[in-house]
Amino acid sequence: MFLSLGSIIGSGWLLGALTTAVSAGPASMVSWVLASVMLVVLALAHAELGATYPIAGGTARFPFFAFGPLVGFTAGWMSWLRSVLIAPIEVEATLSYLDRIGWVHDQVDMLRPNGTLTTVGLVIASVFMLLFTFINVLGVRLLAATNSLSTVVKTAVPLLTVIVLMSLSFHGSNFTAGGGFAPHGAHGVFAALPAGVVFALLGFEQAIQLAGEARDPQRDISRAVIVAMAIGTVLYLLLQAAFLAALDPAALTHGWDNPAGEGNFGPYATIATAIGAGWLATILYVDAVISPAGTGLVYMAGAARLSYAMGRERVLPRSLARVGPRSGVPVVSVLLAFVVGELAFLPFPSWQALVGLxxxxxxxxxxxxxxxxxxxxxxxxDRPRPYRLPAWAVLAPMGFVFANLIFYWSGYEAGWKLALAILLGFVVLAVNRRAVPPAERALLGWRQAAWIWPWLGGLVVIGHFGRYGGTRALPEWWDLVIVIVFSLAVHYGAVRLAMPPEVVGAAVRREEEGEAVPQSTAADEGQS
Incomplete structure (x- = not known):
């Protein structure tokens, strides 16, 4: 539970409230409720899968069981790419907050005015990444102990912040100030989701990624995901309400473009200082190191388990699946996460630049x-399911629709960049496949992957004509109808293309027996 909760409570709570308020004003509360509902459905789906198939790197393996290696790789590549970028994002958040401390800024210049890292900042960021790597390589016990301690601290500090702000500075009029409750209408509510709301609530799946190292995963995984998501949801709703109510009403007379100070990356600390709670600001600055760093630590572990899973499937180099003889940790995968994380500091130099992607x-x-x-x-x-998603026949397609809506709201620019990243992944797959001896190559499952191309391509096309960074050719609300109908068509089409029961059962048995390379069978031949 601490692994999932520690991932949910990161830089999102420190930086998300301000960016979402700028996008939606007081209606950012609606953004948090909407995102919570959508992500809870997705979390419950993950909870059933994680408890039923408790394996390392689960988000890459569940699609593999249902659709074969090609779909499994696509899911794993997206999961890995996202996870491997979180650690540098959280380090960026830590440095952004530290740079706002006067004496720190006077001694060490870590950030330029545009938010990019200076040379000194890059060195300090690399020290954080090396620390994450060191803890991960030593084993899951040290990781769990370190994360548990940081999670306790970074859950207590937001709760303290809520109590202090609501006690010392509560202006109910702020919820209708600066143009009313929803100054930017429904568009602002939806635009706030990728601006920080969804990002803040991400991370519930981390317990699933490390399920292979849990003592009793079938009992505990679903509980961990559900409890962590519940705590995170309630906490973020309280934080946003406290932030909105504590703002100086005079700062909102001209709207929500600059409610807490231009360029300020520490909105809660700024408000705490303004209302005479400087001691809380000091605590927040300390937590600004603990919260993002703890989250980055766990995400590096998750990224390593994902590349480990793809190494086992032979869609990435087999060396990624090697584990330390004593620690049981995929050391090569951890080192790969460190290297890619370091590279991410170069093309994506600021916190906000990475959040949308x-x-x-x-x-x-x-x-x-x-x-x-x-x-x-x-x-x-027929497989035993310790946790069952209620009304799964309704909530499963609904969850797929919710995920596609989040992608659409993230904007066309992020969408086409991600499409390029997927194409890069297929190049990596092709290069690795050529290095695998022909006798050991599993069939990719082209037929089962036939829905991937129209799905991803269709989302990018809709985004191009959509109202979030696109040409805005699609009428308001009708754009959402198009995404929903398109998503349902893809979902049910994909389910029809899944592998037959005997092939699915064989893939799961191979995992249970510890086989790294799935062998071709007659059933495979008939389906690929």
Missing amino acids: VTSAAAIMYAFAPVALHALRLRDG
Whole structure:
């Protein structure tokens, strides 16, 4: 539970309230409720899959069981890309907050005015990444202990912040100030989701990624995901309400473009200082190191388990699946996460620059879970399920629709960039496949993957003509209808293309028996 909750409470709570308020004003509360409902459905789908198939790197493996290696790789690549970028994002958030401390800024210049890292900032960021790597390589016990301690601290500090702000500065008029409750209408509510709301609530799946190292995963995984999501949802709703109510009403007379100070990356600390609670600001600055760093630590672990899972499937180099003889940790995968994280500091130099791309990648990653659950319920329905998604036949397609809506709201620019990242992934797959001896190559499952291309391509096309960074050719509200209808058509088409029950059962048995390379069978030949 701490692994999932520690991932949910990161830089999102420190930086998200301000960006969402700028997008939606007081209606940002609606954005949090909407995102919570959508992500709870997706979390419950993951909870059933994680408890039923408790394996490392689960978000890459569930689609593999249902649709074969090609779909499994696509899901795994999106999951890995998103996870491997979180650690540098959280380090960026830590440095952004530290740079606002006067004496720190006077001694060490880490950030330029535009938010990019200076040379010194890059060195400090690399030290954080090395620390994450060191803890991960030493084993899951140290990881769990370190994360548990940080999670306790970074859950207590937001609760303290809510109590202090609501006690010392509560202006109910703020909820209708600056143009009314929804100054930017429904568009603002939806635009706030990728601006920080969805990003803040991401992370519930981390317990699933490390399920292979849990003592009793079938009992605990679903509980961990559900409890972590519940705590995170309530906490973020309280934080947004406290932030809105504590703002100086005079700052809102001209709207919500600059409610807490231009360029300020520490809105809660700024408000705490203004209302005479400087001691709280000091605590927040300390937590600004603990919260993002703890989240980055866990995401590096999750990224390593995802590349480990794809190494086992032989869609990435087999060396990624090697584990330390004593720690049981995929060391090569951890080192790969460090290297890619370091590279991410160069082309994506600021916190906000990465959030949109990561939110889009998360939406695609999460979309695979409900469609895989639907297919596995039909193809592998007799397997014991410690947790069952209620009304799964309704909530599974609904979850797929929710994930696609989040992708659409993330904007066209993030969408087409992500499409290029997927194409890069297929190049990596092709290069790796050539290095695998022909006798050891599993059939990719082209037929089962036939829905991937129209789905991803269709989302990018809709985004191009859509109202979030596109040409705005689609009428308001009708754009959402198009996304919903398109998503349902893809979902049910994908379920029909899933592998037959005997092939699904064989894939799960191979995992249970510890086989790294799935062998071709007559059933495979007939379906690929």
